Amino acid sequence: MSLRNFSISKLKMDLSQGSTIAISEALVFLSDVISKATDINSLINRLSDTALMLFSARPASGLLFNALRSLLLSALRLIKEMPDVHFVKESLTKEIYQLVSTYKNALKSIATIGVKRLEDDDIILTGTYSSTVFSILKQAAEEGKHLTIYVTESRPGSEGLQLAKDLSKMGFKVVLFVDSAVRYFMKEVDKVLLGAEAIAANGAVVSKVGTSLIALAAHEARVRVFIATSIFKSNPRTMLGELVTLEEASPALIMSKERLRELNVNVRCPLFEVIPPEYIDALITERGLIAPQAVPLIMRSLYGWPPEHIDLEKLAKSLKRYVKEEVNST
Amino acid sequence: MKIPHEVLKIIEDIRTMRVRGAGKIARTAAKALIIASEEYRGTSLKEYLTYMELIAERLKNARPTAVSLPNAVNYVLSRLKKASMEPSSTLNKAKFIVRESANDFIKRSFEAIKKIGEIGSKRISDGEVILTHCNSTAALSVIITAHHQGKHIEVFATETRPKFQGHITAKILAKEGIPITLIPDSAVRYFMKDIDKVIVGADTVTANGAVVNKVGTSLIALAAHEARVRVFVAAETYKFSPATVLGELVMIEERDPTEVVPPEYLYENPEVIVRNPAFDVTPPEYIDAIITEKGIIPPQAAILILEEEYGWVLKDYFIKELNFAEES
Numbered sequence: 001m002s003l004r005n006f007s008i009s010k011l012k013m014d015l016s017q018g019s020t021i022a023i024s025e026a027l028v029f030l031s032d033v034i035s036k037a038t039d040i041n042s043l044i045n046r047l048s049d050t051a052l053m054l055f056s057a058r059p060a061s062g063l064l065f066n067a068l069r070s071l072l073l074s075a076l077r078l079i080k081e082m083p084d085v086h087f088v089k090e091s092l093t094k095e096i097y098q099l100v101s102t103y104k105n106a107l108k109s110i111a112t113i114g115v116k117r118l119e120d121d122d123i124i125l126t127g128t129y130s131s132t133v134f135s136i137l138k139q140a141a142e143e144g145k146h147l148t149i150y151v152t153e154s155r156p157g158s159e160g161l162q163l164a165k166d167l168s169k170m171g172f173k174v175v176l177f178v179d180s181a182v183r184y185f186m187k188e189v190d191k192v193l194l195g196a197e198a199i200a201a202n203g204a205v206v207s208k209v210g211t212s213l214i215a216l217a218a219h220e221a222r223v224r225v226f227i228a229t230s231i232f233k234s235n236p237r238t239m240l241g242e243l244v245t246l247e248e249a250s251p252a253l254i255m256s257k258e259r260l261r262e263l264n265v266n267v268r269c270p271l272f273e274v275i276p277p278e279y280i281d282a283l284i285t286e287r288g289l290i291a292p293q294a295v296p297l298i299m300r301s302l303y304g305w306p307p308e309h310i311d312l313e314k315l316a317k318s319l320k321r322y323v324k325e326e327v328n329s330t
Numbered sequence: 331m332k333i334p335h336e337v338l339k340i341i342e343d344i345r346t347m348r349v350r351g352a353g354k355i356a357r358t359a360a361k362a363l364i365i366a367s368e369e370y371r372g373t374s375l376k377e378y379l380t381y382m383e384l385i386a387e388r389l390k391n392a393r394p395t396a397v398s399l400p401n402a403v404n405y406v407l408s409r410l411k412k413a414s415m416e417p418s419s420t421l422n423k424a425k426f427i428v429r430e431s432a433n434d435f436i437k438r439s440f441e442a443i444k445k446i447g448e449i450g451s452k453r454i455s456d457g458e459v460i461l462t463h464c465n466s467t468a469a470l471s472v473i474i475t476a477h478h479q480g481k482h483i484e485v486f487a488t489e490t491r492p493k494f495q496g497h498i499t500a501k502i503l504a505k506e507g508i509p510i511t512l513i514p515d516s517a518v519r520y521f522m523k524d525i526d527k528v529i530v531g532a533d534t535v536t537a538n539g540a541v542v543n544k545v546g547t548s549l550i551a552l553a554a555h556e557a558r559v560r561v562f563v564a565a566e567t568y569k570f571s572p573a574t575v576l577g578e579l580v581m582i583e584e585r586d587p588t589e590v591v592p593p594e595y596l597y598e599n600p601e602v603i604v605r606n607p608a609f610d611v612t613p614p615e616y617i618d619a620i621i622t623e624k625g626i627i628p629p630q631a632a633i634l635i636l637e638e639e640y641g642w643v644l645k646d647y648f649i650k651e652l653n654f655a656e657e658s
Binding site: 152153154155156161164165168169173174175176177178179180181182183184185209210212213216217220254255259263264265266267268269270273 | 488489490491492497500501504509510511512513514515516517518519520521544545546548549552553556582590591595598599601602603604605606607610
């Protein structure tokens with residue numbers, strides 16, 4: 001994991017490597033920011049401010065939300081335990097690397113489970129670049145399964161081009177086409193396999209824009225839809241009725257500045273959208289295959305019932321207040 | 331007899347989509363027939379007829395999917411053949427027939443667009459948000475006519491990969507002063523809840539009312555159907571395909587992959603197969619109505635238009651090929 005490539009705008013708009021890797025990079029960036037703190041005040045300020053900044057760059061991401069929530073909660077627990085900058089810093093850094101490796105391991109477990117759903121000679125349709133989907137397909141390649149993979153171009157961003165390239169290098173037959181051709185090809189497809197940005201309490205999945213159209217066309221053609229996702233992408237805020245914020249990207253993602261100036265029209269470029277649970281046959285998670293409607297069960301095990309501490313801003317505020325009132329005054 | 335250079339250029343322009351849009355293709359083909367006819371330097375009527383048939387075939391083969399092309403060509407050729415069968419026919423008379431019928435087709439085509447605008451605009455109410463796909467003259471005629479009637483409408487246009495015809499649509503509508511928002515094709519379902527009506531064009535309407543149009547149309551119609559948004563297809567009657575009554579399938583053209591990815595990508599990734607279908611088929615159950623210059627019909631009544639417009643073609647076929655006349 002290198003910091004050289006990290007930037008907030010990349011975290012926000014670049015979906016070319018999948019959310020798991022992007023969020024892991026963001027967390028490593030966070031560990032770098034807190035490593036420069038020299039006292040407990042600056043540590044907590046750096047942690048809270050950077051956490052909120054990262055979150056605002058990618059508010060739809062369940063994985064990022066959960067990681068930041070868990071780190072802020074840990075920070076609160078740690079300073080209560082021992083308000084020593086080195087102790088808190090080291091513990092948090094350790095936790096960050098633990099989270100990153102948890103995600104990595106989840107990919108492996110998901111691959112082991114998901115690959116069983118892919119059969120020889122299947123035609124699999126996928127879109128965008130999901131490292132979770134990729135890990136399942138990689139496992140399938142290693143097991144020598146003969147698959148044909150249909151890949152959508154996946155505008156805005158066009159990550160499909162890189163995905164098609166990587167999958168063909170793994171030895172699969174790969175067919176690439178524009179997003180609008182999904183229904184044209186759906187009758188040939190056996191299974192749809194997609195990744196997720198977040199999972200809501202009702203089993204709806206937030207994913208790259210275009211995926212709900214794919215799921216709809218699959219549903220119409222009675223083609224099974226699988227979502228490969230870590231349970232850590234589940235967003236507990238949705239259990240209390242919050243809507244997931246869906247970011248829109250700048251028009252630059254779909255046309256050149258010159259063209260934009262020439263046309264002089266309004267351009268909207270959403271990045272994520274919601275796939276309703278009724279179009280999803282199953283979620284493939286590291287805890288096994290589950291129906292999307294069973295997501296509250298997973299959420300209960302991760303966040304308690306009802307879920308607690310799910311407002312990052314409040315968490316950051318109470319951290320700062322604690323440092324100000326309890327640590328500084330002693 | 332050689333095919334004139336100018337006609338060859340038109341055929342090439344249709345093939346490479348420098349001339350595009352089903353209506354425009356049809357009118358250009360009619361014009362090409364006039365040019366070919368005027369350029370004919372021979373003196374034999376028989377040779378002229380063979381020559382014109384060759385040109386007609388070449389034109390029809392330039393693009394395989396849009397039926398407006400063969401319909402335009404057949405419109406002229408059938409009149410030419412009928413006239414040349416008369417004993418008094420001469421080469422000059424034949425040339426006159428081609429010029430007259432081709433010009434007649436072009437005139438009717440423009441009138442049809444106008445009429446479709448008048449009829450279709452009645453279906454648009456003040457304050458509505460319209461979604462359109464690709465760049466359809468007939469669909470835009472409906473939208474622009476409604477705008478000229480003083481209805482405040484807003485339009486969402488898909489960018490329409492791979493060739494971005496949505497940019498042309500956006501430009502035309504912006505020039506008319508209609509608020510327009512361009513979106514990627516993949517965002518259609520995301521925006522569908524904000525849309526009141528979908529209006530698209532057609533390349534071909536089949537006997538059962540299915541509509542062949544720019545790839546992505548069927549996906550939009552599906553998303554509209556899911557959201558209970560009405561879908562209108564604006565189509566001139568020469569976009570209805572008589573051949574489909576006889577069971578023929580509409581061939582969906584797949585175009586060059588370099589329209590989708592740059593040539594370097596294909597060169598660097600020879601294993602990746604890039605497929606580029608230009609059209610897809612929207613089933614009639616996702617279409618609320620087809621707006622033609624003769625009126626609004628439910629898609630399932632396509633056969634009515636076909637009988638009215640091409641009844642003679644069909645009758646000829648049934649008599650000649652199936653010997654229905656003898657049996658009865």
